[in-house]
Amino acid sequence: MLLLGQGDYELLWGDRTPDGRPRPGRGRPSGLTRERIVAEAVAIADAEGLQKVSMKHLADRLGSGVMSLYRHVPGKDELVVLMYDSLMAGPITVPEADHxxxxxxxxxxxxxxxxxxxxxxxxxxxxxxxxxxxxxxxxxxxxxxxxxxxxxxxxxxxxxxxxxxxxxxxxxxxxxxxxxxxxxxxxxxxxxxxxxxxxxxxxxxxxxxxxxxxxxxxxxxxxxxxxxxxxxxxxx
Amino acid sequence: MLLLGQGDYELLWGDRTPDGRPRPGRGRPSGLTRERIVAEAVAIADAEGLQKVSMKHLADRLGSGVMSLYRHVPGKDELVVLMYDSLMAGPITVPEADHxxxxxxxxxxxxxxxxxxxxxxxxxxxxxxxxxxxxxxxxxxxxxxxxxxxxxxxxxxxxxxxxxxxxxxxxxxxxxxxxxxxxxxxxxxxxxxxxxxxxxxxxxxxxxxxxxxxxxxxxxxxxxxxxxxxxxxxxx
DNA sequence: CTTAATAGCGTATCTCATACGCATCGATCG
DNA sequence: CGATCGATGCGTATGAGATACGCTATTAAG
CATH class of the missing domain: 1.10.357.10 (Tetracycline Repressor, domain 2)
Structure with missing residues (x-):
């Protein structure tokens, strides 16, 4: 049952480094990144369906612990929003035209x-x-x-x-x-x-x-x- | 996360009495009916969103036990399919027209x-x-x-x-x-x-x-x- | 070298769907 | 009229899944 709420604005448009958090430079560098997580989730959804995208399955695929994902993504629903938007990364494939x-x-x-x-x-x-x-x-x-x-x-x-x-x-x-x-x-x-x-x-x-x-x-x-x-x- | 499978054909088109099952006439008559269940589920979804339609919530509203619902509906996903189709019961509201x-x-x-x-x-x-x-x-x-x-x-x-x-x-x-x-x-x-x-x-x-x-x-x-x-x- | 700021993640908890089996109820049949 | 069969109502148990919390490890800054 997928239902999205409001408040996704910050999620999508919030200020963040390429990784995902505003990293001042201190602390342990992240092996996981939001991009990797989202990309893997999309891969699962493409191959097995959205239903099979569980935090567990996803973490296993990424070789990480389940809770590690939450350092990069606020939650499951938000992940789905990010997955969707990520589909439109890359330039659009509309040929040049005169009309x-x-x-x-x-x-x-x-x-x-x-x-x-x-x-x-x-x-x-x-x-x-x-x-x-x-x-x-x-x-x-x-x-x-x-x-x-x-x-x-x-x-x-x-x-x-x-x-x-x-x-x-x-x-x-x-x-x-x-x-x-x-x-x-x-x-x-x-x-x-x-x-x-x-x-x-x-x-x-x-x-x-x-x-x-x-x-x-x-x-x-x-x-x-x-x-x-x-x-x-x-x-x- | 809502994902529907195949096999809903029987669910929607299977041979059934107004209630829901082919009742030969024997046994305890059912107080719950598929219609009542679906209608109540729709009411919940309308008022609180599809997310809030849980078997528990639904059963509480109907004043019955959770597992009783499964006598009338194969499962949650199937219920959602039925909810959707039920929206189009009743005649369509297209005015008579000449063109x-x-x-x-x-x-x-x-x-x-x-x-x-x-x-x-x-x-x-x-x-x-x-x-x-x-x-x-x-x-x-x-x-x-x-x-x-x-x-x-x-x-x-x-x-x-x-x-x-x-x-x-x-x-x-x-x-x-x-x-x-x-x-x-x-x-x-x-x-x-x-x-x-x-x-x-x-x-x-x-x-x-x-x-x-x-x-x-x-x-x-x-x-x-x-x-x-x-x-x-x-x-x- | 110390320390602050993060990342990684195990464990516990809570919500849900649902399998199983028993108790109950009524129409039918003897 | 009572036995019986077929269906219903539903409590309990199970298992999946999301996620709060807090501990540990790691690294850069001072």
Whole structure:
């Protein structure tokens, strides 16, 4: 059960050395670092799922004692927030483009790619949390790209937001549906009682090729969103 | 840490009496029912957050022993799945309309309203899970409405999916941001070091009225999405 | 060399989910 | 009408997981 609270602002934006604490220079140097801890936690989540990220498991992997972790991270929930923000370290992978449409297309696909690579991050992203520095970096970069191709910053923000919202929502059916076909998804319609109960759904399902992968919707939807934005901009 | 597994198909779609089990008629009648349990759990989640839904707390509220719950629900994770699906019991609140655009507009707003009333449901929705009977009912109803105003079922599905994706993504910034202003959201830009680090973001933030509520984006984005769909349909 | 400031971490505690088994209750059957 | 079977209600025990506390080890500064 993951629920995040407030007060993560300091966690993400607090003043700290690359390691994690404001080290005046005294004392034992740290072998563990916040970065190593977060990176290992992400590795576990990617490979085994967020559920398997326990302080114990994590400490074992790092070859340290459980309580040592708490010197670098306030707690488990905060760790998850840091894990999420860490995903957006590194530069964003949006190709240079001449038109805002291509920039946003690339952005949408980047977001999609992120959640495909780290499916556990989607519920985290939809939980309550403040924007972290790495996430801010990503957004700043897209806005920069949009600015470069002539889209004013204010318009850029709503555009990015719109695309981002769509992308976030649209990855959901894709995740965990790896290899899932429409037939799997509509399995319940195999029961005749249910075809009567959901007549319209049944009609649609009948039209769909049973081995049609669910995943093709993303590109379609993204283009519709971009069309809508285009229309809006043209009217301005 | 909430993570759902597979195998929830039987849970949601298994053959059961209104109570929850296939009761041949023998044995002690049950005072507790799955419905009561799920409803109470939803009430707790609404009032205190999903985190506070523990089997103990729930049992106390219901005036029963903890282990009694397990007679009606396989486990905690499964309970959460049932809680989510139960939100979509009851008919969908989309007004009758003459044009598909209004139907989808209503649908988008319904989805938004759902997650506003039950913010805990968003991370659940974005987790891995099969479609439940109540959710299927909702979708079936919209498809029916769309069909009634002349939108063919196949087109209807992609349209619903697109709007749904957007709505799901777009509620996220709204939830928990109750009363949060743009100034709060961009709090980190108060630090001069950060305005240099995120120049484009800073520029946008400067343009926004500091007390502008974040929440106005939903309607804007939804209309863009609908515009995009309109364009697509016109081209058909 | 002393000392202050940290890092590492073992142990104890607390919260939770849940397996197991017994007691109880009622409808059905003899 | 009483025996019986099938289900429910639930106390207790177990085990996982997060984390508070406090001790020890380590190193730089003085």
């Amino acid at each position: 805002w449409r291509d920039v946003l297309l690339g952005w949408g696909r980047s977001v999609r790619g992120l959640f495909h690579d780290h499916p556990w991050a989607l519920p985290v992203a939809t939980g309550e949390r403040p924007m972290g520095p790495h996430e801010a970096g990503w957004v700043d970069q897209v806005l920069g790209r949009l600015d470069a191709v002539g889209m004013p910053p204010a318009t850029g923000l709503v555009a990015v937001l719109t695309v981002d919202c769509f992308a976030l929502g649209a990855v959901r059916p894709e995740i965990g549906a790896t290899g899932e076909t429409a037939a799997d998804f509509f399995r319940f319609l195999a029961d005749p009682a249910n075809t009567g109960r959901f007549p319209h759904l049944a009609r649609v399902a009948a039209d769909i090729a049973p081995d049609d992968p669910v995943e093709d919707h993303f590109e379609f939807g993204l283009h519709r969103v971009l069309d809508g934005l285009q229309l809006y901009l043209d009217r301005q | 598909w655009r209004d139907v989808l507009l209503g649908w988008g707003r319904s989805v938004r309203g759902l997650f506003h009333d039950h913010p805990w449901a968003l991370p659940v929705a974005t987790g891995e899970r099969p479609m439940g009977p109540h959710e299927a009912g909702w979708v079936d109803q919209v498809l029916g409405r769309l069909d009634a105003v002349g939108m063919p079922p196949a087109t209807g599905l992609v349209a619903v999916l697109t709007v749904d994706c957007f709505a799901l993504g777009a509620v996220r910034p709204e939830i928990g941001a109750t009363g949060e202003t743009a100034a709060d959201f961009f709090r980190f830009l108060a630090d001069p070091a950060n305005t240099g680090r995120f120049p484009h973001l800073a520029r946008v933030a400067a343009d926004i009225a500091p007390d502008d509520p974040v929440e106005d984006h939903f309607e804007f984005g939804l209309h863009r999405v609908l515009d995009g769909l309109q364009l697509y349909l016109d081209r058909q």
